[in-house]
Amino acid sequence: MRAASGGVGPGATRDTEVLRVEGLTKLYGKRRALHDVGFVARAGELVAVIGPNGAGKTTLLSILAGAVRPSAGSVDRAAGAIGWVPQQPALYSKLSVAENLRLFARLARVPDVPATVARMLEQTGLADRAGDLAGSLSGGNRQRVNVALGLLSDPSAVLLDEPSSSLDPSQRERLWEFIAELASAGTGVVFSTHIVSEAERYAHRVLVLDEGELLFDGPPRELAEQSGPGEQRDFEAAFVAYLRERGSAQESVAREQQARAQATARGEQAREGSGGAA
Amino acid sequence: MRWMLAKDLVILRRSRLLVALLVLYPVAIALLIGFAISRSPSAPRVAIVDETPPGQVITLGGRRIGLAEYTNQLFNQVHVVRVPTRAAAAAKVSSGDVIAAVVIPPDIVRRISSGVSQAQVEVIYNGDALEQSFVRSTIDSALAQANLALSEQITHVAVRDLDLLLAGGSLEALGANQSIIGLSHISPALTDIARRQPRALDRATLIRVAGFADFAARNLSVAKNVLTTVSAPIRAKSTLLAGKRTPLDTYAVVVAVSISLMFVCVLLAAGGIALEREEHTIARLIRGPPALISREGLLAEKTLLAAGSSFLVAIAMLLGVGTFVALDLSRVGLWVLALAFGAIAFGALGIAIGALAREVRAASLLAFLLSLPLAFLALVPSGSVARGLYDVIGAISFVFPYKAALQALDAAVNGASPGMGVSIVHLLVLTLLFGGLARVGLRRAE
Numbered sequence: 001m002r003a004a005s006g007g008v009g010p011g012a013t014r015d016t017e018v019l020r021v022e023g024l025t026k027l028y029g030k031r032r033a034l035h036d037v038g039f040v041a042r043a044g045e046l047v048a049v050i051g052p053n054g055a056g057k058t059t060l061l062s063i064l065a066g067a068v069r070p071s072a073g074s075v076d077r078a079a080g081a082i083g084w085v086p087q088q089p090a091l092y093s094k095l096s097v098a099e100n101l102r103l104f105a106r107l108a109r110v111p112d113v114p115a116t117v118a119r120m121l122e123q124t125g126l127a128d129r130a131g132d133l134a135g136s137l138s139g140g141n142r143q144r145v146n147v148a149l150g151l152l153s154d155p156s157a158v159l160l161d162e163p164s165s166s167l168d169p170s171q172r173e174r175l176w177e178f179i180a181e182l183a184s185a186g187t188g189v190v191f192s193t194h195i196v197s198e199a200e201r202y203a204h205r206v207l208v209l210d211e212g213e214l215l216f217d218g219p220p221r222e223l224a225e226q227s228g229p230g231e232q233r234d235f236e237a238a239f240v241a242y243l244r245e246r247g248s249a250q251e252s253v254a255r256e257q258q259a260r261a262q263a264t265a266r267g268e269q270a271r272e273g274s275g276g277a278a
Numbered sequence: 279m280r281w282m283l284a285k286d287l288v289i290l291r292r293s294r295l296l297v298a299l300l301v302l303y304p305v306a307i308a309l310l311i312g313f314a315i316s317r318s319p320s321a322p323r324v325a326i327v328d329e330t331p332p333g334q335v336i337t338l339g340g341r342r343i344g345l346a347e348y349t350n351q352l353f354n355q356v357h358v359v360r361v362p363t364r365a366a367a368a369a370k371v372s373s374g375d376v377i378a379a380v381v382i383p384p385d386i387v388r389r390i391s392s393g394v395s396q397a398q399v400e401v402i403y404n405g406d407a408l409e410q411s412f413v414r415s416t417i418d419s420a421l422a423q424a425n426l427a428l429s430e431q432i433t434h435v436a437v438r439d440l441d442l443l444l445a446g447g448s449l450e451a452l453g454a455n456q457s458i459i460g461l462s463h464i465s466p467a468l469t470d471i472a473r474r475q476p477r478a479l480d481r482a483t484l485i486r487v488a489g490f491a492d493f494a495a496r497n498l499s500v501a502k503n504v505l506t507t508v509s510a511p512i513r514a515k516s517t518l519l520a521g522k523r524t525p526l527d528t529y530a531v532v533v534a535v536s537i538s539l540m541f542v543c544v545l546l547a548a549g550g551i552a553l554e555r556e557e558h559t560i561a562r563l564i565r566g567p568p569a570l571i572s573r574e575g576l577l578a579e580k581t582l583l584a585a586g587s588s589f590l591v592a593i594a595m596l597l598g599v600g601t602f603v604a605l606d607l608s609r610v611g612l613w614v615l616a617l618a619f620g621a622i623a624f625g626a627l628g629i630a631i632g633a634l635a636r637e638v639r640a641a642s643l644l645a646f647l648l649s650l651p652l653a654f655l656a657l658v659p660s661g662s663v664a665r666g667l668y669d670v671i672g673a674i675s676f677v678f679p680y681k682a683a684l685q686a687l688d689a690a691v692n693g694a695s696p697g698m699g700v701s702i703v704h705l706l707v708l709t710l711l712f713g714g715l716a717r718v719g720l721r722r723a724e
Contacts, residue, residue, distance in 0.1 A: 067565035084565065090558040094289040106281045107563070107570040149562070 016043040017078060018157035018188035019064060024073035026059050026212075033059045034212045037073070041157060041190050046183045048203035048220075049192040050239065055209040057192035058087060061161045064190065078188075081108070083155035087162045089146035093135030097126050097145050100134055101152065108153045120148040123178070139166040147175070157188035164198065176202050200224075200235035208242065215246050282571060282579045286550060290587070301591055304541035309534055322416060324356040325367040325379035334387040345387055353380075353420065364402075371404045378403040378413040390428070440502050444495055465492035531599045532691050535592050536684045537653050539617060540624050543588035544645045547628025550580040551716070552641035555632075564720070573720050577713065580632070581625035589621045596691075605691060612690035616698060620683030623705040626712035627679055633719025648678070656681040679708045 019041040026034040034056045041047045049057045062068040064075055065084035091100045101117045110116045121127040124144045129137065134145060143166050150158055160179070164172040180202060183189045193199055199206050200220045208216035208223065216223055224238040290297055326349070334345040359376055361367045367379030381400040389397040399421075403413040441447075446460020459467070468488035475481040554560040554576070563570045571579070596605070596613055628645065635641035656675045658668070675681035686701035688694040 062561070065561075065565050066567060066569075067561040084562065086558060086561060088558040090562040092285065092289065092557055092559060094292045095285065099285075099288070103281055103285050104562070104570070 018043050020076040022074050025071050027071045032212050037214045039217050041188045043188050044183050044186045045188050046204045047190045048199035048206045050199050051209035056212040061159045065159050078156045081153040081155040083150040083158035085147050085150035085160040089142040091134045091145055096131050098130040104149050105152050124148045140171040160191040196236040196239050279575050279579045286583050304538040321357040323376040325359045325361045325370045325376040327364050327367045327381040329384045336387055336390045368402055371402050444498050462495040527603050528692050531603055532688045535595045536687050539588050539592040540649050542591050543584045543621050543624035544628040544649055547580050547584035547625045548632035548641040548645045549638050551629050551632025552638040555636050556638050577629050577716050580629050584628050585621035585625040589617050592617050616686040616690035619702045619705045623679035623709045626709040629716040630712040633716040652678050652680040
């Protein structure tokens with residue numbers, strides 16, 4: 001895959017915010033999927049969202065994409081479209097690759113549909129499969145079409161939900177090259193992944209989510225440093241250690257709060273008992 | 279919306295098997311239902327054991343009716359399988375070769391001819407409750423027809439004799455022809471004789487006898503009418519309160535077409551929305567701002583696609599069937615109106631099912647599970663079930679569009695009651711209701 005050439009879009013610099021998220025909360029009934037999440041993504045920045053299964057990564061990206069409404073909080077998007085590449089390829093199996101691209105380009109009111117379709121086919125390396133039905137493609141190629149659909153409207157920011165999950169190592173390598181080129185061309189990229197090494201390798205910043213809470217927002221190196229002093233660990237081990245430490249710290253805070261509440265309750269009972277005797 | 283419509287048409291064109299099934303299955307079901315309603319069943323096979331001696335004749339009032347003539351009347355509604363003995367007949371019933379057997383006893387002629395004792399035939403039958411009910415009603419109906427034919431014969435003989443008694447004429451008795459005067463001629467004859475007699479007791483007596491003869495003649499004339507009436511005591515005179523009388527075959531066409539319209543439309547609309555979910559494209563389409571297509575736009579597009587496709591199937595069916603059944607082609611404009619509103623209401627029901635079911639298989643199953651009973655419930659005639667149950671059926675039929683669409687199409691094709699206006703308003707209300715439900719179903723996906 002080859003990214004579109006050129007620098008940051010007109011008027012956009014590396015410091016231009018493409019996404020600003022504040023106090024984002026999402027409740028599914030009583031279950032809390034996200035709680036008070038806030039961060040900023042800038043043009044040309046690669047932001048990785050990592051965390052264990054069920055941490056809220058997909059929910060966060062779906063809200064940023066406008067596919068799911070938040071229960072509270074706000075998402076400010078920069079002018080220009082936001083591209084979205086959902087976890088499952090969102091395309092029509094009974095349409096060909098070119099027909100899928102053409103349809104979504106028309107729906108997005110892209111100015112020059114044939115040129116855009118041709119460009120995306122070339123960038124994703126699918127020009128020779130343009131006439132093939134999407135349903136007949138391999139998982140990797142379907143994912144390429146999925147990515148291409150997310151980039152049709154030349155977005156200022158693109159959101160990718162576990163984009164490499166169905167790819168083999170070589171396809172994965174090509175995808176990351178493509179995404180890196182997108183970022184270097186000035187597109188803000190926010191991606192989620194459960195392959196932690198990808199975050200270390202490609203992201204400028206990582207956001208660590210656990211049980212819907214944003215635990216960490218900073219460069220990968222900083223996360224490794226915070227996970228514990230002195231030990232030689234790879235990034236994945238450091239990430240797991242960080243989660244464990246934060247988890248045990250949170251557990252001890254919760255235990256302390258519970259003990260304090262119980263003590264208060266016991267004191268009130270004792271006061272009521274002595275008052276009754278008097 | 280036009281790009282989505284074009285996309286769906288391309289997908290439909292590439293799903294030929296699905297489209298073929300979607301069109302052929304409801305058409306086949308609809309035609310079966312139509313034939314079942316419009317065609318009377320073929321004559322059931324009934325075994326007959328005739329134990330009477332050959333050449334027996336029933337003699338009634340001097341009139342002779344061959345037994346074969348009577349049994350022909352009795353069995354002209356069934357396919358007769360003649361068997362020699364009662365045991366053979368029972369075996370045929372047990373094996374299911376015939377649905378019933380009728381045994382005509384040897385003394386039937388004597389009993390009928392006696393005019394005082396009732397003749398009796400034995401009916402042997404088997405099978406489940408439904409078959410038993412069918413056999414009983416078939417044999418009862420056949421007996422009623424045969425008895426009616428016999429009583430008509432008896433009435434005919436009695437009326438002829440009464441005519442002779444009243445008007446006089448030639449009567450064959452004891453091998454010789456005798457001329458009888460007739461009751462109506464006695465009174466004038468006696469009055470004439472009395473006028474010529476001297477005023478005495480005999481003259482007064484003659485005048486009294488003449489008066490009685492006149493009275494008897496007039497009352498016997500009334501008795502002739504009474505006899506004719508007794509042979510067919512009740513005749514039906516039909517009064518339709520509203521609309522036109524709907525012939526059964528054109529009503530069957532309406533039922534068949536409306537069922538096809540419902541199946542094609544509900545399945546396409548439900549499948550269309552569910553397919554967007556299954557392909558994960560729905561979130562890509564409606565996310566925003568700005569959305570590629572609004573939620574309402576997406577629902578309207580699926581409704582339009584399903585309604586348009588089913589409309590074409592239905593109108594083709596109507597025009598096709600119109601070559602076999604006499605339909606009033608001057609009402610085509612009304613057909614189009616009824617089919618269009620019906621299709622849109624079915625489309626709204628379909629998108630509601632698709633939005634709630636979330637996947638194609640579940641949506642298709644739900645569409646079938648809903649559509650089939652709806653069609654059957656709408657066809658249950660009032661009075662055929664208990665009042666309370668009929669009210670429940672009526673309430674269910676009211677909140678789904680099938681019955682309203684059937685009534686609209688019946689009004690359009692046959693001019694039946696209630697008129698199209700009421701049914702179309704009903705369909706519009708249901709369209710809004712199910713459209714709203716579909717919108718809520720899409721919201722639930724978030």
